[in-house]
Amino acid sequence: MDRGHRNRRSTELAGWGVVASVGLLIITQAFGWDGTRTVSIFQTLTPYAVPIVVLVAAEAIWTGRNALAATSAAVGFGALLLAIPMVFPPDQPDVRPGAVGFTAAAVNLLYSNPQVGAVADDLDKLDADMIVFSEFTHEHRVTLVAHPLANRYPHKINGDGLFAGGVALWSKFSLTEHDPIDTINGSIDATIGGPDGAVRVLAVHPPTPILSHDGWKRELRLIAESADDILTPTLVIGDFNAAYWHPAFRDILRRGFTDAHMANHRGWSTSWPTDEFFPPFVRLDHALAGNGLVSTDIDDFRLPGSDHAAFVVTVKPAAS
Secondary structure: OOHHHHHHHHHHHHHHHHHHHHHHHHHHHHOOOOOOHHHHHHHOOHHHHHHHHHHHHHHHHHOOOHHHHHHHHHHHHHHHHHOHHHHOOOOOOOEOOOOOOEEEEEEEOOOOOOOHHHHHHHHHHHOOOEEEEEOOOHHHHHHHHOOHHHHHOOEEEEEOOOOOOOEEEEEOOOEEEEOOOOOOOOOEEEEEEEOOEEEEEEEEOOOOOOOOHHHHHHHHHHHHHHHHOOOOOEEEEEEOOOOOOOHHHHHHHOOOOEEHHHHOOOOOOOOEOOOOOOOOOEOOEEEEEEOOEEEEEEEEEOOOOOOOOEEEEEEEEEOO
């Protein structure tokens, strides 16, 4: 066997290895299997698998490896089917005529962030109607409450936590706090008296699947069930530590909720990590609107000292 033949054989085996790996990943998506910690990690890379499979298919066609080309095409087609909601965003109901709406910011502070004062400066300029803080520690609360930003938000639910466990909700509108759902990290269930009527807000921050995979799956399922039980217009917002590519997250969407980034043609945007030498590659931070609530706009922005991009979403009541 000459060297050229060995090289061609090695290339073909490598191609089959890539296609088999991506194919297994797509199968976990097709069957809605969250699997293990490793599976969940690789599921976040699903959109990056498509161009790799396309390259394998192109090389296989060029070299006449028909079986490999056909298999690559089938796997790539499966991945494209999964991504249809990204390309063709889901429809939302029409907005109620004359609705005012309100803006809500989702901010992961990063529990070790030493620049919370600068974060407060940026949020003061943003002037959202409501802010949801994740990884909200006692030290963060002391800094934020002492900042002029606090004067803009007379209604506050401050859930200090250790490390990444704290969650807070600051609002310009009245707040009625409900019993929080049984989560590992802090969560908030509250009703705000918005300009168009009451809106239920669930502020969430499940643990990462890396640290607690079973807890992560349980918590996403609990969020889906809790949101499903609410009949009033609802906004589920925060750092989900989950992407669209996780079946457990898509289960929440199947309950009638719409991801604001997807609905506003920002589904391919990313939010984590923002503090590494490589760019963010996955969206973990979401706003989900449902039960007669519509997201009409969304915008991402960077925060000093955080490892997540923040966002501000505009929501309004549906016409019916």
